[in-house]
Amino acid sequence: MSETTTAVQTGALTNIGFLELEKCEFYRNPNGFLCLRYEGEEHNRVQALRSLPLTQPDAFLCIQDMENQEIGILETLTTLPEGMAELVQEELERRYYCPGITDITSIKEKMGFYYFDVSIGGFKKTFSVKDLGKSIKELRRGGILITDVDGNRYLIPDLAKITPRCARQIEPYLY
Amino acid sequence: MNNSVSFDLSQDGSPCRGTLSFSGGFVSAEIDGKEVFRRSVGDILELRQKTDIGCGRLEMAVRDTSVPAEEAPRALSDAENIPVCRFTMTYVNDISEFCKMVNHYIKTGEESQIVFTERLRCEKCGRAFVPGIDICMFCTDKGYVAKRTFALMRPYIPSVVLAGIFLLLSNLALAIAPVLYGQLVDNYLSPPAGFVPRFPAEQGIALLALTMVGASIVGQVCTIFSKRISNKIGSSFSNDLRILVYDKVQRLSLTSMSRKTAGDLIKRVTDDTQIVRRFLTDQGEFAISQSFMFLAIAGILFSISPLLTFIVFVPVPIAVYAISRFWHFMHLRFERQWVQNARSRSILHDIVRGIRVVKTFGNEEREIEKFDNANKRLAEISAKNEHTWAMVFPFLHFFVGMGEFFVILIGGKMVLEGQMTAGNLYTFILFLAYIYAPLRWMASLPRWLAELVTSLLKIFEISDERQSVAEAADPVDLDYDGDLAFCNVNFGYKSYEPVLKNVNLHIRQGEMIGLVGHSGAGKSTMINLIMRLYDPQGGSLRVGGTDIREADQSVLREHIGVVFQETVLFAGTVYDNIAYAKHSASPEEIIAAAKTANAHEFIMKLPDGYNTLVGENGHTLSGGERQRIAIARAVLKDPKILILDEATSALDSETESKIQEAIGRLIQNRTTVAIAHRLATLRHADRLVVLEKGEIAEVGTHKELLEKQGLYFNLVMAQRQTSKLRSDDQKALEEA
Numbered sequence: 001m002s003e004t005t006t007a008v009q010t011g012a013l014t015n016i017g018f019l020e021l022e023k024c025e026f027y028r029n030p031n032g033f034l035c036l037r038y039e040g041e042e043h044n045r046v047q048a049l050r051s052l053p054l055t056q057p058d059a060f061l062c063i064q065d066m067e068n069q070e071i072g073i074l075e076t077l078t079t080l081p082e083g084m085a086e087l088v089q090e091e092l093e094r095r096y097y098c099p100g101i102t103d104i105t106s107i108k109e110k111m112g113f114y115y116f117d118v119s120i121g122g123f124k125k126t127f128s129v130k131d132l133g134k135s136i137k138e139l140r141r142g143g144i145l146i147t148d149v150d151g152n153r154y155l156i157p158d159l160a161k162i163t164p165r166c167a168r169q170i171e172p173y174l175y
Numbered sequence: 176m177n178n179s180v181s182f183d184l185s186q187d188g189s190p191c192r193g194t195l196s197f198s199g200g201f202v203s204a205e206i207d208g209k210e211v212f213r214r215s216v217g218d219i220l221e222l223r224q225k226t227d228i229g230c231g232r233l234e235m236a237v238r239d240t241s242v243p244a245e246e247a248p249r250a251l252s253d254a255e256n257i258p259v260c261r262f263t264m265t266y267v268n269d270i271s272e273f274c275k276m277v278n279h280y281i282k283t284g285e286e287s288q289i290v291f292t293e294r295l296r297c298e299k300c301g302r303a304f305v306p307g308i309d310i311c312m313f314c315t316d317k318g319y320v321a322k323r324t325f326a327l328m329r330p331y332i333p334s335v336v337l338a339g340i341f342l343l344l345s346n347l348a349l350a351i352a353p354v355l356y357g358q359l360v361d362n363y364l365s366p367p368a369g370f371v372p373r374f375p376a377e378q379g380i381a382l383l384a385l386t387m388v389g390a391s392i393v394g395q396v397c398t399i400f401s402k403r404i405s406n407k408i409g410s411s412f413s414n415d416l417r418i419l420v421y422d423k424v425q426r427l428s429l430t431s432m433s434r435k436t437a438g439d440l441i442k443r444v445t446d447d448t449q450i451v452r453r454f455l456t457d458q459g460e461f462a463i464s465q466s467f468m469f470l471a472i473a474g475i476l477f478s479i480s481p482l483l484t485f486i487v488f489v490p491v492p493i494a495v496y497a498i499s500r501f502w503h504f505m506h507l508r509f510e511r512q513w514v515q516n517a518r519s520r521s522i523l524h525d526i527v528r529g530i531r532v533v534k535t536f537g538n539e540e541r542e543i544e545k546f547d548n549a550n551k552r553l554a555e556i557s558a559k560n561e562h563t564w565a566m567v568f569p570f571l572h573f574f575v576g577m578g579e580f581f582v583i584l585i586g587g588k589m590v591l592e593g594q595m596t597a598g599n600l601y602t603f604i605l606f607l608a609y610i611y612a613p614l615r616w617m618a619s620l621p622r623w624l625a626e627l628v629t630s631l632l633k634i635f636e637i638s639d640e641r642q643s644v645a646e647a648a649d650p651v652d653l654d655y656d657g658d659l660a661f662c663n664v665n666f667g668y669k670s671y672e673p674v675l676k677n678v679n680l681h682i683r684q685g686e687m688i689g690l691v692g693h694s695g696a697g698k699s700t701m702i703n704l705i706m707r708l709y710d711p712q713g714g715s716l717r718v719g720g721t722d723i724r725e726a727d728q729s730v731l732r733e734h735i736g737v738v739f740q741e742t743v744l745f746a747g748t749v750y751d752n753i754a755y756a757k758h759s760a761s762p763e764e765i766i767a768a769a770k771t772a773n774a775h776e777f778i779m780k781l782p783d784g785y786n787t788l789v790g791e792n793g794h795t796l797s798g799g800e801r802q803r804i805a806i807a808r809a810v811l812k813d814p815k816i817l818i819l820d821e822a823t824s825a826l827d828s829e830t831e832s833k834i835q836e837a838i839g840r841l842i843q844n845r846t847t848v849a850i851a852h853r854l855a856t857l858r859h860a861d862r863l864v865v866l867e868k869g870e871i872a873e874v875g876t877h878k879e880l881l882e883k884q885g886l887y888f889n890l891v892m893a894q895r896q897t898s899k900l901r902s903d904d905q906k907a908l909e910e911a
Contacts, residue, residue, distance in 0.1 A: 029254055031254065031255065031256065031257065031258065032186075032258060033253075033254055033256075035254065044252060044254035045252070045253050045254035053228070066252070066253040066254075093188060094188060094227070094230075094232075094261075095227040095228060096227070096228045096229065097184070097188060097227065097228065097229040097230030097263065098228075098229055099190070108313075109503075109506070109507065110312050110313050111312040111319060111320070111632060111635075112312070112510075112629075112632035112633070112636060113312045113313070115302065115313055120190060121189070121190065123190040125190075126301075126302060127265075128302060128312075128313070131514070132510070132511075132514065133511075133514035133515070133517075133518065148264075150263075150264040150265050150267070151229065151264040151267075152229050152230075152263050152264045152265060153228070153229040172507055173507075
């Protein structure tokens with residue numbers, strides 16, 4: 001990140017357009033949508049997008065209006081004042097839905113497709129996965145991201161922290 | 176009336192069981208039987224589905240009541256939308272259909288039923304179907320692969336049986352040896368007391384030796400026949416499979432092609448079919464002959480000694496169980512090896528294809544390292560598999576053959592106690608080799624099967640995939656004059672993300688239409704639909720009044736010529752590449768087409784003229800030269816509709832003028848649909864169609880649209896501004 005910042009400062013690259021935190025005010029409108037007041041200008045409903053969703057989910061957050069025009073980039077979520085950080089975090093969680101798998105009941109292979117029976121919180125969920133090499137990604141810090149044939153995503157936040165039985169179930173399928 | 180669908184997320188993102196319904200002009204949502212949303216669509220402009228990452232949301236866009244009645248209705252800003260429900264991607268298609276139904280009601284006041292365009296879940300197990308495959312893989316019975324393979328092999332069954340018979344004869348001929356050895360011992364070398372052989376000893380031994388030679392010759396001759404037949408079967412069958420897969424790959428829609436890498440597809444066409452061939456050649460006939468041999472020899476052994484035969488077979492059920500467990504384990508490992516192999520190939524394919532970029536950025540070392548890493552990983556996985564195999568196989572081998580030791584122990588005792596002759600024991604032990612051959616082969620079966628089933632599944636996955644652009648069952652004759660119409664066309668590469676919305680456009684015969692708009696507006700999508708690379712999800716495309724889905728695809732494409740921005744030249748001569756549009760073209764036609772395309776001049780400068788090799792390993796042509804070959808192809812095809820997709824972009828001005836001149840000749844008396852980034856190249860079009868977010872925003876001539884000062888005007892002004900900046904920069908540079 002420091003390299004990029006240096007490049008921006010020296011003008012070697014286009015200015016990345018970081019939002020100045022002291023000029024940002026995130027709030028919700030009566031319909032529950034995230035809005036931004038920035039440099040006195042009202043942006044009535046904005047969306048927050050992750051630039052690096054897999055590697056740095058809480059940094060380089062792109063704030064756009066509903067016409068997909070970029071207002072600016074939030075360098076990190078943590079530097080926002082507490083209440084506002086929560087609002088942006090909620091918006092991110094709403095946009096990037098990736099429930100955590102709490103238990104793996106079984107993984108069955110049938111005709112080249114893999115059928116997962118898992119628990120998400122208290123809910124049982126069954127989904128199927130094809131092309132293991134593409135659909136199961138190992139993330140940094142021991143996480144596993146699984147994408148099913150419909151495009152749903154599921155997360156095992158830390159392989160080291162799930163039960164040994166679950167780990168044994170998933171390990172043969174990690175490429 | 177079916178007017179409800181399910182959703183599975185509450186507004187706060189927690190999983191739920193929800194139902195979304197539309198009835199009597201009200202949209203309502205229930206979660207676990209409790210109504211959480213209800214709203215009339217009276218002041219609603221439309222329902223809008225928004226797709227996020229791994230989920231989606233449904234919102235109501237509220238009508239802006241301040242818009243005068245004579246103007247087109249508009250929605251208030253997105254900030255005023257009313258959230259209805261949230262859902263995971265599992266329900267995205269259902270919600271999309273719900274949206275269409277409600278929006279139809281809002282527009283027309285007519286209530287309709289939700290039409291589910293495809294079956295998405297298995298009725299039996301409720302699991303989602305894999306996109307593109309219409310059977311539930313979970314519920315498909317285990318014999319599916321075997322059944323499919325046998326179905327494919329049906330034409331070869333007589334040959335396989337013949338090869339098996341020859342191999343069986345060969346094995347039987349060779350299996351006479353133990354019987355002869357037994358006779359040698361019992362009749363001549365160590366005959367029981369009082370035994371008188373049929374022939375004198377010397378004559379008898381010579382006769383036995385002669386029989387052995389005869390049996391050996393018959394055995395070897397039968398082996399030769401068997402091998403020849405099985406090799407032929409293997410080659411023909413793998414050829415059939417390769418053609419089947421290649422044919423299907425050619426017919427797959429662009430959507431499914433884009434889901435697979437080139438390395439992946441190449442591997443399916445070449446390697447996987449090769450693995451099937453190898454299995455058939457090396458294992459298929461062996462399996463058949465060994466099955467018969469097994470039964471025959473088991474009978475002989477039983478006739479010699481039922482007790483010893485029982486001892487031989489005791490470990491078999493345990494071994495079979497162990498083998499079946501091991502097979503599952505190995506299958507997964509071979510799947511992993513397959514994926515890594517396809518990855519390595521994809522990397523290699525990318526590097527070779529993009530070698531110019533790699534060199535330009537000086538990334539050779541990095542790419543070598545990338546390929547090296549992928550290969551190392553492949554080697555690691557392969558080595559692990561081999562290691563596992565090497566560890567388990569000898570153990571299985573030993574376990575299966577454990578009965579042999581007990582046969583020697585108990586059989587030897589039986590000979591000493593006079594319950595069995597030495598010759599019989601000798602024959603029994605020699606026959607054990609024949610009985611253990613199929614048993615030990617079974618122990619090696621997991622490896623073969625794992626490899627075979629992995630490859631067969633990859634092949635069937637392609638061959639079973641439904642064609643999303645289906646051929647008409649009873650195609651109508653296409654008497655086409657060049658008239659083309661988009662009628663209420665709705666299309667999205669994903670059905671829930673519309674790219675074209677309610678497009679209506681009538682293009683008259685001989686008219687030139689320029690498609691204009693920002694990138695992502697839907698221009699390329701419109702020409703993809705004309706070429707029928709995709710089918711619209713709503714409405715229709717009509718050529719000469721006929722829905723293009725009712726016409727034969729090849730006949731339709733005979734009427735369409737295309738010049739793309741990038742022209743792909745196939746390995747072959749310039750002549751072959753021009754003739755690609757019309758294989759039966761005469762040399763006169765080819766040269767005339769090249770002249771019309773302003774290509775003749777540069778072709779004649781090539782060392783071998785029209786016979787110059789181009790494409791891979793051939794002469795390198797410039798972008799402009801390739802473009803002129805493409806135009807020559809189009810000229811030769813003489814299509815009713817011509818599509819120009821950025822045909823003159825990225826060319827220098829001199830080349831562009833030559834190509835423009837050629838295109839000018841080409842478009843005469845043809846219906847032409849052109850996309851060009853540089854708007855100036857479209858100014859002579861009969862009509863310009865301006866697209867904005869998938870909808871037609873403006874239609875008119877260049878002059879009319881400039882006068883209107885709308886979207887087109889803004890696009891032209893923006894481009895002029897850019898050109899002016901460029902020319903100012905140029906001037907400044909020149910002055911400097």
